[in-house]
Amino acid sequence: MKAIRQGTETERWSSPERLMAAPRLFYRSVLEFLRDLPGTAQRFWVLVIATGVASGVGAALLLALLKFVQGLAWPAGETLLASVTAASPLRRVIVTALGGVIVSVVAFALREPLRGHGTAGVIEAIWVKAGQIPFLRTLARGFVSIVAVGMGAPLGREGALLQTGAAGASLMGRQLKISADQLRLLVACGAAAGIAAAYNVPIGAALFGLEVFLGSFALELFGPIVVSCVVATALSRILISDHPSYVISADQLRLLAPKEILLSAAFGPILGFASALFIRAINGLSDALEGAPKRLVPFLPVIGMAIVGVAAIWLPHVLGNGYDSVNLALFGQLPLWMLLVLPVAKLFATSLTAGAGVPGGLFTPSLFYGGMLGGALGTLVQYVWPGSAPSGAYALLGMAGVLAGTTHASISSVLIIFELTGDYNVILPLMLTSVLSTAASRRLSPESLYTSVLRRRNISLPESPKPQWLRTTTVRSLMVPDAVRVPPSARFDEIVVWLLELPPGSDLYVTTADGKLLGVIVLESLKGHLPDHSLLGMTVAADVMDTSIRPASPDLTLSELAARFAETSLERLPVVDAENNLLGTVSKGDVLRRGTF
Numbered sequence: 177m178k179a180i181r182q183g184t185e186t187e188r189w190s191s192p193e194r195l196m197a198a199p200r201l202f203y204r205s206v207l208e209f210l211r212d213l214p215g216t217a218q219r220f221w222v223l224v225i226a227t228g229v230a231s232g233v234g235a236a237l238l239l240a241l242l243k244f245v246q247g248l249a250w251p252a253g254e255t256l257l258a259s260v261t262a263a264s265p266l267r268r269v270i271v272t273a274l275g276g277v278i279v280s281v282v283a284f285a286l287r288e289p290l291r292g293h294g295t296a297g298v299i300e301a302i303w304v305k306a307g308q309i310p311f312l313r314t315l316a317r318g319f320v321s322i323v324a325v326g327m328g329a330p331l332g333r334e335g336a337l338l339q340t341g342a343a344g345a346s347l348m349g350r351q352l353k354i355s356a357d358q359l360r361l362l363v364a365c366g367a368a369a370g371i372a373a374a375y376n377v378p379i380g381a382a383l384f385g386l387e388v389f390l391g392s393f394a395l396e397l398f399g400p401i402v403v404s405c406v407v408a409t410a411l412s413r414i415l416i417s418d419h420p421s422y423v424i425s426a427d428q429l430r431l432l433a434p435k436e437i438l439l440s441a442a443f444g445p446i447l448g449f450a451s452a453l454f455i456r457a458i459n460g461l462s463d464a465l466e467g468a469p470k471r472l473v474p475f476l477p478v479i480g481m482a483i484v485g486v487a488a489i490w491l492p493h494v495l496g497n498g499y500d501s502v503n504l505a506l507f508g509q510l511p512l513w514m515l516l517v518l519p520v521a522k523l524f525a526t527s528l529t530a531g532a533g534v535p536g537g538l539f540t541p542s543l544f545y546g547g548m549l550g551g552a553l554g555t556l557v558q559y560v561w562p563g564s565a566p567s568g569a570y571a572l573l574g575m576a577g578v579l580a581g582t583t584h585a586s587i588s589s590v591l592i593i594f595e596l597t598g599d600y601n602v603i604l605p606l607m608l609t610s611v612l613s614t615a616a617s618r619r620l621s622p623e624s625l626y627t628s629v630l631r632r633r634n635i636s637l638p639e640s641p642k643p644q645w646l647r648t649t650t651v652r653s654l655m656v657p658d659a660v661r662v663p664p665s666a667r668f669d670e671i672v673v674w675l676l677e678l679p680p681g682s683d684l685y686v687t688t689a690d691g692k693l694l695g696v697i698v699l700e701s702l703k704g705h706l707p708d709h710s711l712l713g714m715t716v717a718a719d720v721m722d723t724s725i726r727p728a729s730p731d732l733t734l735s736e737l738a739a740r741f742a743e744t745s746l747e748r749l750p751v752v753d754a755e756n757n758l759l760g761t762v763s764k765g766d767v768l769r770r771g772t773f
Contacts, residue, residue: 220358223348224400227366228407230348231341235373235408236415238322238336245326246496249275257500260328260492268328268492269485275327276481279534280474282320286313289473289533294321294335295388296629298342298367302389304635307346307359314343321535328495330484330525331536334374338537341370341408357649364389365401369408371539373416378402378409380592387585388626422503422543422596431569431605435561440573440605443553444612447574450519450549451581451613452620454542457523459628462531473533480532484525493518494525498544505551505571515552515567519545538625542582543575550574572602573609580610581617584624589614651737652730654767655751657760661687664694664718671717675699681747681765685758686721693750693758695721700745727752730759734767741767 246256249271253259260268283289301309318336325333345366349359368385372378382405386393390401431440465476487494493501493514501518504510510518526541554570572593580589590606623631660674662684674684675697684697697720727750728737740749741764748761 219352220354220362221400221403223345223352223354223362224365224403225407226348227341227345227362228369228404229411230344231337231366231369231404232373232408232411232415234340234344235337235370235412238318238340239333239374239416241319242322242326242333245323249327255500256496257493260488260495263492265489268488268495269482272328272485272488272495273478273482275324275329276478276532276534278327279320279324279477279481282316283477283533284474286316288313294339294535294537295367295539296626298339298363299389299626300630300635301342301346302360302363306356307349307363309339309343309346309363311343311347314339317535318343321537324481324534325496325536327481328485328488329481329529329534329536330494330496330498330522330541331529331534332538332540333497333536334371334539335535335537337374338367338370341366341368341373356653361390361397361400364397365404368401369404372405373408373412375592375596376409376412377592377595378405380588380595381405381409383588383591384583384585387588388583388624422499422506431565431573432601433565436565436569437605437608439557439564439570440608441612443550443570443573444577444609445616446553447546447549447577447609448581448613448616449620450545451542451578451617454523454545454578454582455617455621455623455625455628457527458530458538458625459632461527462629463632465528465531465533476532477529477534480529480534484529487521487525491518491521494521497540498522499540502544502547502571502575505547506568508551508554508567508571510548510551512552512555515548515555519548519552522548538582539579542578542625546574546576546578547571548574549578569602572597573605576606577609577613581613582625584614584618586610586614649734650730651728651732651734651751651762654734654762655730655760656762658682659685659750659758659761661685661691661758662697662717663687663689664716664721666717668715668720671697671720681763682761683746683748684717685750686717687758691757693727693752693756694718695723696725696746696750697721698746725749727756728762729753737762738767 246259250256250259250267251262253262263271298309301307318340321329321331321336322333325331325336342363343366345362346359349362354362364385367389368381371384372381375381382398382401383393385401385405386397390397431437465480468476484494501510505515522541522544526538530536530538548571550573551567551571553574554565554567557564557570558567576589576593579592580586583589586607590603590610593606594600594603621628660678660682662671662674664686666686671684676699678684683699686694686697688694695718697717701720701722725744725746726740728740730751730753732740737749747765748763751759751762753759
């Protein structure tokens with residue numbers, strides 16, 4: 177008997193089923209390993225970290241490409257502005273026009289326009305497309321965006337970084353088949369991590385992701401975004417450098433005197449008005465160019481970039497990201513006429529190229545626009561009120577005010593600019609200016625720079641706070657095909673046995689032969705039939721089923737489902753399609769547990 181038992185034990189442990197259940201030691205790919213992780217929560221958090229890694233590495237590669245393109249396109253110089261200034265007028269026109277040619281060629285190859293600035297596309301992907309972003313097309317678009325910016329497009333590099341980060345997150349999430357809610361959050365993590373890596377601002381980028389992409393500071397959303405931003409920033413600091421894009425001197429940040437606080441409050445509405453003008457100019461010129469004749473549309477990037485190149489003959493500052501010009505404004509090294517002319521020229525150049533179909537970010541141009549306006553206001557203050565803070569300090573206020581006014585995200589705007597300075601002394605005036613600018617901008621332009629693009633394309637975003645998953649998730653994500661079906665002719669004694677064998681809270685569903693729901697049999701409702709023993713032999717399922725229970729549809733939102741559960745004491749509800757075919761059931765407990773990744 178002992179030998180027999182040993183053989184049986186060996187046989188059991190060496191069976192194919194046991195070998196398949198044993199932990200695996202080798203995997204063919206990383207994705208295969210991630211799929212094998214126990215539980216969706218563990219897979220999701222691994223994906224959060226992987227998204228931060230991908231965004232950090234992607235940012236390093238794209239910025240290396242930007243530097244390479246700038247080195248090829250322009251003469252050698254310490255800064256891009258110095259390189260462009262050293263270039264001949266003819267070269268400025270040819271290089272920028274050639275950048276437009278590259279955009280047109282790639283758009284023709286992909287058979288779709290490349291216009292858009294990334295952030296609006298990510299918001300659309302999160303709330304309209306359930307986190308679905310095509311990876312290869314987005315990667316190609318980001319590559320073209322970096323090349324165009326390197327060749328002088330007056331747009332921001334962050335558009336490529338945040339969109340490729342979001343696309344990478346979407347790809348990994350789809351491969352691992354995480355839930356729609358988790359995919360949306362992961363895409364927001366990728367986009368925020370791209371901004372963090374681009375500007376070396378992990379705190380501000382995390383808040384930007386919550387405020388702009390998700391529209392909420394809910395605690396369950398905060399952790400994943402912070403982790404991905406920290407990972408991306410740490411990698412970018414290793415692979416790129418730990419230097420901010422803007423060079424800010426502590427001597428320029430004297431804004432604590434009472435008169436500076438008052439001026440900060442006074443400049444808020446002015447910058448809010450300028451922000452609304454920025455939004456309207458971007459949208460207005462885009463609308464005008466979208467109405468161009470169809471035969472002209474493929475050539476718009478070339479025409480737009482060539483016009484910007486001609487403008488650069490006299491104002492080379494409008495080309496590229498504009499970091500060097502903003503740094504000059506922060507140090508008070510630009511004359512008043514340039515501080516007044518450059519924001520107008522940059523706004524026109526940015527609107528023209530973005531409307532013509534050149535991909536790129538609008539985040540950096542808005543900082544340029546605000547920095548110049550703030551510097552101009554600071555210079556005027558010096559004339560009127562000698563001894564005030566340097567104009568560079570007001571340039572910083574202008575950056576924060578316009579960023580808050582165009583994005584309608586005052587909290588993250590304050591933190592981004594604060595992180596760029598690293599000086600707590602600027603926080604009070606930044607807060608005042610940003611909040612007042614946002615309020616004034618909202619009054620003049622109810623939609624932000626990003627949501628206005630979507631409204632123009634008739635894309636509706638959720639009216640409720642965006643991250644309330646009960647309002648955006650459907651029953652389909654929680655439905656399980658576990659409905660126990662019985663025919664309407666089933667005998668009462670069979671029904672009772674089946675009900676007693678079901679798990680607590682489960683019911684029987686009476687269906688026709690082709691699967692259409694007729695009613696629900698609940699154990700509690702049978703109590704009225706049990707005392708009348710004379711009728712039990714003649715009772716069938718059709719006699720005891722409840723036809724008043726309202727089933728749910730797969731597209732019903734969880735908030736509507738919760739209201740449906742409030743009407744009944746049942747723990748589960750049947751789910752049917754448009755033709756009343758029974759698909760499965762949805763549990764009240766699953767609704768209550770929703771949102772805990």
